Amino acid sequence: MFGQYLSRVLFASVLLILLAVMLFPIGWMVITSLKSNNDILVGHLWFTRYSNQIQAMFMHNGNMYMATENGAYLRSDGKTHAFKTLSKGQEVASAFFKAPGRELIQATKTDVRVRDAVDGQELRQIPVVDLPWLWRENIKSSCVAVVSHRAYVGHLVLKSPEEEHQSYPGQGVLEGLQIVDLKENRYLKTLKQDEGLPENNITALLPWGADLWVGTTRGLARVRQDQVVQVLGAAQGVPGMVQCLWSDGTTLFVGTEDGLVLLDADGALIGRLGQSQGLLKDDVLSIAGAGSLLFVGGPTGLSVYDRALERTVHVLERSGQQPWKVTALSVAGDFLWVGTADGYVRKLQRERYSVEDENRAPETPYNIRWTNYVQLWKNISFGTYFKNSLIICLITTLIAMTLATLAAYALSRFEFPGSNLFSTAILATQMIPGLMFLIPIYLMFVKFHEWFGIQFINSYKGVIFVYSGFCVAFLPLFRSA
Amino acid sequence: MRRYWVLALACLLLASTGCKNKNNQKTEGPVTVRMWIMPNSAQPANDLLEVLKPFHDSHPNIRVEVTSIDWGSAKDKLNSAAISGVGPDITQIGSTWVGLLSATRALASLSEKVPSLGGPDIFLPAAWTSSGLEGSGEITSIPWFVDARVLYYRTDVFEKLGLTVKDIDTWENFKTTLDKIKKSQLVLQGQTVDPLGSPGSNDWNILHNMAPWIWASGGDLLNSDHSRAVFNQAESYQGVSFFLGLAIDGYIPKYCLELNTAQVAAKFNEGAYAMYFDTPAQIKNLELPIEKGGAAGTVAARNYAVALYPAGPSGRYTFFGGSNLAVFKACEHPAEAWEVIAYLASKPAQIAYANATGFIPARQDAFADPFFTEHPKRKIFIEAVKYGRTYPCVSAIGAAEPALMRHFGNLWAQVSGTFGPKQRVDIHKELDQAVQELNIIISESI
Amino acid sequence: MKTAAPPLLAQMRRHKHAYAFILPTLCAMFLIHFVPMLQGIYMSFLRLNQITLRQYLGAPFIGLRNYVDILFNPQSLVRISGLGQAAKVTLIYAFVVTLATIALGLGMALLLHREFKGRTVARTLFFLPWIIPQFVVGLLWGFMWQKNEGIINFVLHDCLHLLSDKPFWLIGNNTLWAIIIPTVWRGWPFAMIMLLAGLQQISDEYYQAAKIDGANAWQRFWHITLPLLKPVWATLLLFGMIFNVYSFNIVYMMFGLGAGYPGPWGDLMMTNIFRASFGAYRFGAGAAASVLLMLFMIGMVLVWNHYFKKDVTAGNL
Known part of the structure; x- marks a missing residue:
């Protein structure tokens, strides 16, 4: 009894070990198929992680709402250091905005969510676009603003060059400025490039009075009552991509790759701040202000500019191994909150710029590229190939089976002169190296075209013909059946 | 007996449908020009069609049908087309294949048409060398785009060690610099930086990677009238042993020798090497966001610059x-x-396609365009093209490419030290064998 | 019947239905196999290179030159480009792969032949490697064999500590293993399925009788299972040999995606001939090498016929 049990266990474990060893390469193939191209080429054994760059921060009554590419989190200050996860996963490239009243508006990749500003409780969802989750990887960041009960949502959508020309789910809604009615809880429409926006990729939004300033990857636009009324590009002093927007009520600050541009309420250029004014870098990623002080986040750290003294009064630089790429800034009371690209949120004392507290955004998911499979169908038209294979395979099987059954029947039923020769010939076909076929068959097809007008090159007919011929080899299998 | 009739009928049906198709094709309409290209960019056919858009607008009577064929199978397909006479109207061919395909006499002569473009002088001289079989006086192909190899290096590494471009200007300096980087055992962004990355034997570019070193030391593959192979002479030996020496001395890490160029490039982007040689397309790649399949934002993309090949004892060649x-x-x-x-040979199309693929135009005047003069990195090619050199356009070189790749691959394999303890790197022997083989190929190719 | 055979013509007339049945197959074979083969054989007598390529079969006829070069002239191009070494490696490769495939397939078939829960599932899972295209196998294992970043060295060196150092698999002497192992891995499930089918045909009575006679498990395997499975493994042996001598895809993909030369221990006949024909444009020499390989294979088949033909036709195949 015990021996039998033992042998069973032994058998099962041997089987499992063998299964693991034999299927390991297949498992590895599946893993490889989900890796990013770069991970494969560099040879990372495992998936690398997504960035958990802090994309947006929002302070409310001591609560801090924070969004990364992979989730939205809430930190109730003074109570706990841990983040409470509001939503996570690929659906979120969140941004927050405080609406009138107790409401907090969160924009995600597919919808607009209204939350309770005090505890982060989700009150309702307003669906905007029906985007399959595989396609959400394309949205890198989002921004949201509210003007008179309307929420405006913009995304920065990065598509691979292959996808650039193709239609995809969500097209028509995803790109451009999405407008959502918060009273009626419904998506209204999307304002796009052909209606005056300088670009469909939206990077920053700022409401100012009744207007909405829209920062895009190619300049700035002013939107009033859902109409584009003004566009500011390189000619108006706003070079290239707008990366952040902020206003103190009298001046509009536009952070670009090439310095901080100051505009007045009419969009007229007032001035420009950059490296020559003492900022760390010209590249301005985030901006916040308090009084006459201006906090400017760049790729290597934070600069503090005093507008009254007209000079940079302090810089906090952390370059090298883990640079402080300041992507989000927020001022609350005596503290300055600094969010960086490596996923840290640091609480700085504003007088001394000392780090009071630092927190890391929860670990982010691995860079598992499901889109590899989407791209398979999209770019290299895998669907067409699959269809071709299916058609060719079906017809070939049909023809080859008919031929083989006929011949196999003849061979097993009758013993006719030459039957031995015939079966030896079938075996002999297997001896011919495949390389010998290439040119002769191609030439034969060319002749067929000349003689009979049958187009065998570049057509199903040719492939089916060749494959059916090759399948003769399976005749012995039929004979046994 | 009935079965015969069924079969015959089927055959007839098949034939008649074939005929019908053929008749249908003869309807009046724009002329279709079929064109084969290799995957030069991420979306080969679409990118070229985009470049051809103005052409299609101005020539409504012509429609270009672009088919992208794989580099690996391109030679077979071109051969089949050459033998049978059934193939595309226009085809892209690698510049090193021109000799081979011209020798088959499958390509039409373009000699009479060249003056209408503005003559051979509008193209880069080195690119024009590959326009037709040498000695035949016939032009069988027009240079389309050029792939000039340059040295990519990490500015942060150079800054840290107090190095400048001057320090990689000549062979001696280059080696000293490599030594400095190796000895410093630099760790940047959490990664040890090896001095130089280079693929070894498992790569398509074995020969192209080796050639500049042979030229720069005064050697050459063939003698001046292309009747004999000469790269076993002292000069070439010096070049080959210098390049291999970089791996033997450990400047090129050993594991590198089994990688291909794409893998080395990806590792460079991640910060594994201080320097490596690659095509101009890498600049485009380093500017393209990661999400679009590029490498912008990687360690290398933030801190890189481009330099020329270091000059050897008898000059600089790329x-x-x-x-x-x-x-x-x-x-x-x-x-x-x-x-x-x-x-496609006109200046705007050349620049547009260079922009799409990352390679550089074959036309001289394209380099005066802001596309080059205004670009901080791409500027280097204005100078680099002056040092451009390619193999003589004779049929023997094309036929010898596999042999040369085998012998140089063997050398890399010997350097990797994987043939057991007795194996030594014997450059002389391998070069002698290669020359012997090449000489037979030359004698058979006449 | 044989003693008093009617005249040939009459016999043929009597079997005209049989000829009608094989006619379509014969046509297909003629067009797809024999016409190209004849062209190939004729090509091997020509000096067909880049210059004469366009003339194709009108290229200069040089008789047996190509054959003489391959067989007797060690200084000829084909020889110095490593055809001899490739032939040696191919022979080792084909033998090892074929035998290992059958051995592994037989072992697994015996393991999976017994009754247990989930047997069908296990069989299906074990069959999976066979459905992966050879090109993909070459590509996949090419990544897995990498020295520094490959998963195999990681498992052998870092996890199991079996190797003191991470070896090269894709350069040098190890390349032989690097091509044998993936081929066996991909090939054995087919052998297993065929042998399993064969095992199921063996009546249990033999084993019962042997048990009564006091034969132990090994004896039963050696004297019952193996002989009765002979038709199956003999067929596998034949087709395995043919298949593996003509192996191309895995090697082609594994070393730099068809780039260069897989090294003296990775280069097989087919990759060598491919380089000679399509890389160096020596089509005549390539065809001659193919024909020689074909003759060698026919010889092997005749040997096989001598030893196994009877068993195979007498058996179920």
């Missing part, structure tokens, strides 16, 4: 690859095909 456009003799619409080629 390998000139690239592709040409040719017309098959069996082409049905030679006039229309030529118009397409003439358009």
Whole structure:
């Protein structure tokens, strides 16, 4: 009894070990198929992680709402250091905005969510676009603003060059400025490039009075009552991509790759701040202000500019191994909150710029590229190939089976002169190296075209013909059946 | 007996449908020019069609049908087309294949058409060398784009060690610099930086990677009248042993020798090497966001610069690859095909396609364009193209490429030290064997 | 019947239905196999290179030159480009792969032949490697064999500590293993399925009788299972040999995606001939090498016929 049990266990474990060893390469193939191209080429054994760059921060009554590419989190200050996860996963490239009243508006990749500003409780969802989750990887960041009960949502959508020309789910809604009615809880429409926006990729939004300033990857636009009324590009002093927007009520600050541009309420250029004014870098990623002080986040750290003294009064630089790429800034009371690209949120004392507290955004998911499979169908038209294979395979099987059954029947039923020769010939076909076929068959097809007008090159007919011929080899299998 | 009739009927049906198709094709309409290209960019056919858009607008009577064929199978397909006379009207061919394909006499002569473009002088001289079989006086292909190899290096590494471009200007300096980087055992962004990355034997570019070192030391593959192989002479030996020495001395890490160029490039981008040699397309790649399949934002993309190949004892050379456009003799619409080629050789199309692929134009005047003069990195090619050199355009070189790749691959394999303890790197022996083989190939190719 | 055979013509007339049945197959074979083969054989007598390529079969006829070069002239191009070494490696490769495939397939078939829960599932899972295309196998294992970043060295060196150092698999002497192992891995499930089918045909009575006679498990395997499975493994042996001598895809993909030369221990006949024909444009020499390989294979088949033909036709195949 015990021996039998033992042998069973032994058998099962041997089987499992063998299964693991034999299927390991297949498992590895599946893993490889989900890796990013770069991970494969560099040879990372495992998936690398997504960035958990802090994309947006929002302070409310001591609560801090924070969004990364992979989730939205809430930190109730003074109570706990841990983040409470509001939503996570690929659906979120969140941004927050405080609406009138107790409401907090969160924009995600597919919808607009209204939350309770005090505890982060989700009150309702307003669906905007029906985007399959595989396609959400394309949205890198989002921004949201509210003007008179309307929420405006913009995304920065990065598509691979292959996808650039193709239609995809969500097209028509995803790109451009999405407008959502918060009273009626419904998506209204999307304002796009052909209606005056300088670009469909939206990077920053700022409401100012009744207007909405829209920062895009190619300049700035002013939107009033859902109409584009003004566009500011390189000619108006706003070079290239707008990366952040902020206003103190009298001046509009536009952070670009090439310095901080100051505009007045009419969009007229007032001035420009950059490296020559003492900022760390010209590249301005985030901006916040308090009084006459201006906090400017760049790729290597934070600069503090005093507008009254007209000079940079302090810089906090952390370059090298883990640079402080300041992507989000927020001022609350005596503290300055600094969010960086490596996923840290640091609480700085504003007088001394000392780090009071630092927190890391929860670990982010691995860079598992499901889109590899989407791209398979999209770019290299895998669907067409699959269809071709299916058609060719079906017809070939049909023809080859008919031929083989006929011949196999003849061979097993009758013993006719030459039957031995015939079966030896079938075996002999297997001896011919495949390389010998290439040119002769191609030439034969060319002749067929000349003689009979049958187009065998570049057509199903040719492939089916060749494959059916090759399948003769399976005749012995039929004979046994 | 009935079965015969069924079969015969089926055959007839098949034949008649074939005929019908053929008749249908003869309806009046724009002339279709079929063109084969290799995957030069991420979306080969679409990118070229985008470049051809102005052409299609101005020539409503011509429609270019672009098919992208894989580099690996391109030679077979071109051969089949050459033998049978059935193939595309225009085809892209690698500049090193021109000799081979011209020797088959499958390509139409373009000699008479060249003056209408503005003569051979509008192209880079080194690119023009590959326009037709040397000695035949016939032009069989027009240079389309050029792939000039340059040295990519990490500015942060150089800054840290107090190095400048001057320190990689000559062979001696280059080696000293490599030594400095190796000894410093630099760790940047959490990664040890090896001095130089380079693929070894499992790569398509074995020969192209080796050639500049042979030239720079005064050597050459063939003698001046291309009748004999000469790269076993002292100069070439010096070049080959210098390059291999970089791996033997450990400047090129050993594991590198089994990688291919794409893998080395990806590792460079991640910060594994201080320097490596690659094609101009890498600049485009380093500017393209990661999400679009590029490498912008990687360690290398934030801190890189481009330099020329270091100058050897007898000068500075950079390998000139690239592709040409040719017309098959069996082409049905030679006039229309030529118009397409003439358009693709024009300056705007050259720059537009260079922009799409990352390679550089074959036209001289394109380098005066802001595309080059205004670009901080791409500027280097204005100078680099002056040092461009390619293999002589004779049929023997094309036929010898596999042999040369085998012998140089063998050398890399010996350097990797994987043939057991007895194996030594014997450059002389391997070069002698290669020369012997090449000489037979030359004698058989006449 | 044989003693008093009617005249040939009459016999043929009597079997005209049989001829009608094989006619379509014969046509297909003629067009797809024999016409190209004849062209190939004729090509091997020509000096067909880049210069004469366009003339194709009109290229200069040089008789047996190509054959003489391959067989007797060690200084000829084909020889110095490593055809001899490739032939040696191919022979080792084909033998090892074929035998290992059958052995592994037989072992697994015996393991999976017994009754247990989930047997069908296990069989299906074990069959999976066979459905992966050879190109993909070459590509996949090419990544897995990498020295520094490959998963195999990681498992052998870092996890199991079996190797003191991470070896090269894709350069040098190890390349032989690097091509044998993936081929066996991909090939054995087919052998297993065929042998399993064969095992199921063996009546249990034999084993019962042997048990009564006091034969132990090994004896039963050696004297019952193996002989009765002979038709199956003999067929596998034949087709395995043919298949593996003509192996190309895995090697082609594994070393730099068809780039260069897989090294003296990775280069097989087919990759060598491919380089000679399509890389160096020596089509005549390539065809001659193919024909020689074909003759060698026919010889092997005749040997096989001598030893196994009877068993195979007498058996179920």
